[in-house]
Amino acid sequence: MAKITFIGAGSTVFAQNLLGDILSYPELADSEIHLYDIDAERLSTSEIVARKIADALKIKPTIVATTDRDRALDGADYAINMIQVGGYKPCTVTDFELPKKYGLRQTIADTLGIGGIMRGLRTIPVLVGMARDMERLCPDVLHLNYVNPMAMNCWALNRASPIRTVGLCHSVRGTAAQLARDIGVPVEEINYLAAGINHIAFYLKFERNGEDLYPLIRKVAQDGRVPEDNRVRYDLLQRFGHFVTESSEHFSEYVPWYIKRDRPEAIERLNIPLDEYIRRCEVNIAEWQQTQAEMEDPKTVIQAVRSNEYASEIIHSRETGISRVVYGNVINRGSITNLPADCCVEVPCLVDGNGVQPVTVGEIPMHLAALMQTSINVQRLTVEAALTGDRSHVYHAAMLDPHTAAELGPDQIWSLVDELIEAHGEWLPASLRHAA
Known part of the structure; x- marks a missing residue:
């Protein structure tokens, strides 16, 4: 019987998806589920949701909810992490509002850009602290991380701790389904290979029975059928020749070309949703409040519907030995030969009873690797700052960030970093709060 711990289980809607996935496997129906969060309410x-899912499936797993992290982690076989350090308020709002003073606009701000840098700086020390607890309480645990900024967090964790951490994101699978709809081919008939770094991976192959489907994807643009929310990615396809795995709203802020304050017409034409994550957070908060009210009603019944997340598949494969391929964020170590060996890459991974085993992709197209390298530079400096407390690397990361550097000069970047560090205050390590 596997012990599966949810860290940040107060993310009720996401926890519900993962719980439904896990418990719907008969082989995992008797799992020991430990739900941990610092927010008791x-x-x-989330505990009510877990019990309703079990009732709907007519199973009897062990379900424990606790605010005691040691209790939750003690003896865990799997730890699924879904925390958000600093929350929507104050930290996410700060990451958007302060840059706006300088004319720097963002869409999501959780992966790269100045928002991604600050999110990494406040998140990495907390995750490393959790890894230290795992070393003490469950040294053989498999840590499945869903927390952004994905690449920075997984890079830092794998560097700072021997705990096995794999980062999980649904962008590869989710985008494949979107493309399948765009070209009118059932996704189950499509075979694809993607590789890169989280949110900047590309489909190197997109085929059906050996037939290259890229001509059909390009025809979507030629025929004027590009979905309104995907204009940036189709524009990039025309210029880079491959389709990127993360959404247009995400990708637009990873590069210097799309969000330009002196080109508002381009932002409108490409339908780039500035401040999108702020709106999503508000929707999520309202959704959680509605969920809370519904769950308190004893008459509410939950149906377990499978999501497209990888966590349950990894757990099931490790417990049963059934082989699967998933996409994981892991330390490179040669999986992509023309990216740094120590960076975090997103590649296919074979999962079976032996664990999660990254596939060797080899060399990817030179221009794709070059694009990824601009993000890897920022990731490396942010990880270094978070692990060593050297504040100078925060300035360097911000200056090398493609979108930030395209909009602001050195003095502005320096001043913005100072303001953000001061505003985040207690959410950052003390070493970073001292002026460089």
């Missing part, structure tokens, strides 16, 4: 709602 949210945790209580």
Whole structure:
């Protein structure tokens, strides 16, 4: 019987998806589920959800909800992490509002850009602290991380701790389904290979029975059938020749070309949703409040519907030995030969009873690797700052960030970093709060 611990289980809607995935496997139906969060109210709602899922599936797993992290982690076989350090308020709002003073606009701000840098700086020390607890309480655990900034977090964790960490993101699978709809081919008939770094991976192959489907994808643009929310990615396809795995709203802020304050017409033409994550957070908060009210009603019944997340598949494969391929964020170590060996890459991974085993992709197209390298530079400096406390690397990361550097000069970047560090205050390590 596997012990599966949810860290940040107060993320009720996401926890519900993963719980439904895991418990719907008969081989995992008797799992020991430990739900951990620092917010007792949210945790209580997630516990109700877990029990309703078990009732719907007519199974009897062990379900424990606790605000005691040691209890949750003690002896865990799997730890699924879904925390958000600093929350929507104050930290996410700060990451958007302060840059706006300088004319720097963002869409999501959780992966790269100045928002991604600050999110990494406040998240990495917390994750490393959790890894230290795992070393003490469950040294053989498989840590499945869903927390952004994905690449920075996984890079830092694998460098700072021997705990096995794999980062999981649904962008590869989700985008494949979107493309399948765009070209009118059933996704189950499509075979694809993607590789890169999280949110900047590209489909190197997109085929059906050996037939290259890229001509059909390009025809979507030629025929004027590009979905309104995908204009940036189709524009990039025309220029780079491959389709990127993360959404247009995400990708637009990873490069210097799309969000330009002196080109508002381009932002409108490409339908780039500035401040999108702020809106999503508000929607998520309202959704959680509705979920809480519904769950408190004893008459509410939950149906377990499978999501497209990888966590349950990894757990099931490791417990049963059934082989699967998933996409994981892991330390490179030669999987992509023309990216740094120590960076975090997103590649296919074979999963079976032996664990998660990254596939060797080899060399990817030179221009794709060059694009990824601009993000890897920022990731490396942010990880270094978070692990060593050297504040100078925060300035360097911000200056090398493609979108930030395209909009602001050195003095502005330096001043913005100072303001953000001061505003985040207690959410950052003390070493970073001292002026460089």
